[in-house]
Amino acid sequence: MEWDRAARYKKLSEITEAEFEALQLKTDQSPWRQAFHIQPISGLLNDPNGFCYYNGEYHLFYQWFPLGPVHGLKHWYHTTSKDLATFKNKGLAVTPDTKWDSHGAYSGSGIVVNGQFYIVYTGNHRTEAWKRVPYQVIAQIENGEAINKTKIIDGPHEGYTDHYRDPKVWYENGLYYMVLGAQRTNETGTIVVYTSMDFKEWTFKGELETTYDDFGYMWECPDVFSLNNQDVVLFCPQGLDPVDGKYQNIYQSGYLIGHIDRTTLEMTHGEFQELDHGFDFYAPQTTLDKDGNRILIGWMGLPDTDYPTDEYGWAHCLTLPRVLTIEDGKLRQRPVPSLQKLRRNEETALGYATRRNVKLHPYEGKAYELIVDILENEAPEFYLELKVSKKESTLMTYNKAERRLTLERFDSGRVSQEVVGTSRSIVLEKDLSQLQIFVDHSSIEIFINDGEAVMTSRIFASEQATGIRTSTANGQVYLKFTKYDLIGE
Numbered sequence: 437m438e439w440d441r442a443a444r445y446k447k448l449s450e451i452t453e454a455e456f457e458a459l460q461l462k463t464d465q466s467p468w469r470q471a472f473h474i475q476p477i478s479g480l481l482n483d484p485n486g487f488c489y490y491n492g493e494y495h496l497f498y499q500w501f502p503l504g505p506v507h508g509l510k511h512w513y514h515t516t517s518k519d520l521a522t523f524k525n526k527g528l529a530v531t532p533d534t535k536w537d538s539h540g541a542y543s544g545s546g547i548v549v550n551g552q553f554y555i556v557y558t559g560n561h562r563t564e565a566w567k568r569v570p571y572q573v574i575a576q577i578e579n580g581e582a583i584n585k586t587k588i589i590d591g592p593h594e595g596y597t598d599h600y601r602d603p604k605v606w607y608e609n610g611l612y613y614m615v616l617g618a619q620r621t622n623e624t625g626t627i628v629v630y631t632s633m634d635f636k637e638w639t640f641k642g643e644l645e646t647t648y649d650d651f652g653y654m655w656e657c658p659d660v661f662s663l664n665n666q667d668v669v670l671f672c673p674q675g676l677d678p679v680d681g682k683y684q685n686i687y688q689s690g691y692l693i694g695h696i697d698r699t700t701l702e703m704t705h706g707e708f709q710e711l712d713h714g715f716d717f718y719a720p721q722t723t724l725d726k727d728g729n730r731i732l733i734g735w736m737g738l739p740d741t742d743y744p745t746d747e748y749g750w751a752h753c754l755t756l757p758r759v760l761t762i763e764d765g766k767l768r769q770r771p772v773p774s775l776q777k778l779r780r781n782e783e784t785a786l787g788y789a790t791r792r793n794v795k796l797h798p799y800e801g802k803a804y805e806l807i808v809d810i811l812e813n814e815a816p817e818f819y820l821e822l823k824v825s826k827k828e829s830t831l832m833t834y835n836k837a838e839r840r841l842t843l844e845r846f847d848s849g850r851v852s853q854e855v856v857g858t859s860r861s862i863v864l865e866k867d868l869s870q871l872q873i874f875v876d877h878s879s880i881e882i883f884i885n886d887g888e889a890v891m892t893s894r895i896f897a898s899e900q901a902t903g904i905r906t907s908t909a910n911g912q913v914y915l916k917f918t919k920y921d922l923i924g925e
């Protein structure tokens with residue numbers, strides 16, 4: 437299928453029921469459909485949006501182009517969850533049907549105001565000359581659909597280009613705040629701040645002032661929240677060159693921790709840290725759960741990259757939800773505890789990984805959680821292979837002297853294009869003591885040392901790639917394996 441402009445800018449409402457069903461059927465028949473991750477029923481999913489707890493349920497939307505695996509006309513798709521472990525598909529929530537969002541209902545956030553659920557998002561409009569005009573729009577969500585769309589901010593503020601989007605809103609001490617990802621006219625990325633007394637009239641307050649004045653050409657998807665009495669700012673800078681093993685993916689997603697002066701908007705902060713060290717992570721969004729924990733969900737994909745599922749008419753999924761805390765000046769990310777509800781068939785094994793390739797029992801799975809406790813490590817290099825078939829293997833290597841964990845996709849199966857390099861690695865602060873790994877049909881999320889770091893990647897292996905193996909370069913590692921099959925809904 438040729439994705440020319442006309443095909444990319446078609447709405448879901450412009451195709452027939454039968455055509456839509458055919459797209460869903462094609463998607464359903466694809467290999468690599470996930471068992472317990474949020475994935476589109478057809479077409480392309482990208483950023484999580486509007487994440488919010490309202491009326492006893494979590495609401496989570498995502499950027500959606502229903503008609504194919506390309507970044508076409510963005511709609512919002514709606515899912516809900518009672519527990520953050522299983523999500524129900526609810527259907528189309530935002531159709532790009534006004535002048536403001538005519539060329540895409542772009543990313544935004546959710547908020548409850550006076551007992552009503554609202555979303556605030558960027559309407560992407562193109563003029564006849566194809567000039568981009570970003571509008572910030574508020575809509576109410578009623579029965580899962582956006583109604584009463586109202587434009588609240590008209591175009592970029594002076595000093596910024598038309599890359600001005602992805603509002604995150606919150607309420608604090610009698611004021612509504614909004615942060616937007618922006619590009620200055622000198623083509624550097626930043627975050628701008630607006631406030632409102634009544635959620636209707638919004639006033640430009642200026643930039644969030646950080647020391648990162650020249651750090652990429654655009655910052656997408658900002659998020660700001662307080663955690664353990666500190667301020668955390670998440671954003672996705674585009675245009676960073678790789679340095680010292682950092683910034684390996686096409687675009688980055690990371691955070692600053694510090695303090696924001698609410699009057700001057702100056703932020704004192706530490707270094708920019710990446711949120712994830714795998715191949716596929718971008719545009720995360722957070723909300724508070726019903727008990728006040730900060731929960732993060734990301735897009736398990738990246739812009740400007742082709743994925744093997746494209747040929748089946750769909751692309752991407754979201755990550756599992758993670759609980760955030762600050763420990764030793766860094767964000768820790770742990771899978772939400774409710775995911776334990778998906779566990780079935782516990783199997784455990786205690787034993788040694790040695791130079792010979794060992795298949796420890798339990799040694800296979802398709803959709804599972806595997807916890808590897810490293811009880812004693814006398815091996816300079818320790819290997820854990822997952823999704824193993826005769827020809828395939830997704831390899832994790834832990835180098836003890838360097839404290840470096842490497843994920844290697846060279847023999848994993850099909851890969852996304854054009855991705856630089858076949859491995860990603862991270863140097864840990866402490867010796868490797870635990871891996872908690874969520875393996876789905878086409879993804880792997882590796883939580884290292886109880887949330888010290890995470891590596892998230894899509895893996896497109898064959899159906900036969902179900903094996904689990906361990907070995908060492910020499911010496912031995914004493915391990916405990918705990919494995920659960922995981923079921924989706």
Ligand code: FRU
Pocket residue numbers: 482483499510542543558601602656657718719739
């Ligand atoms: C990030 C992003 C956002 C934008 C959305 C459009 O992936 O580019 O900046 O709002 O995707 O789908």
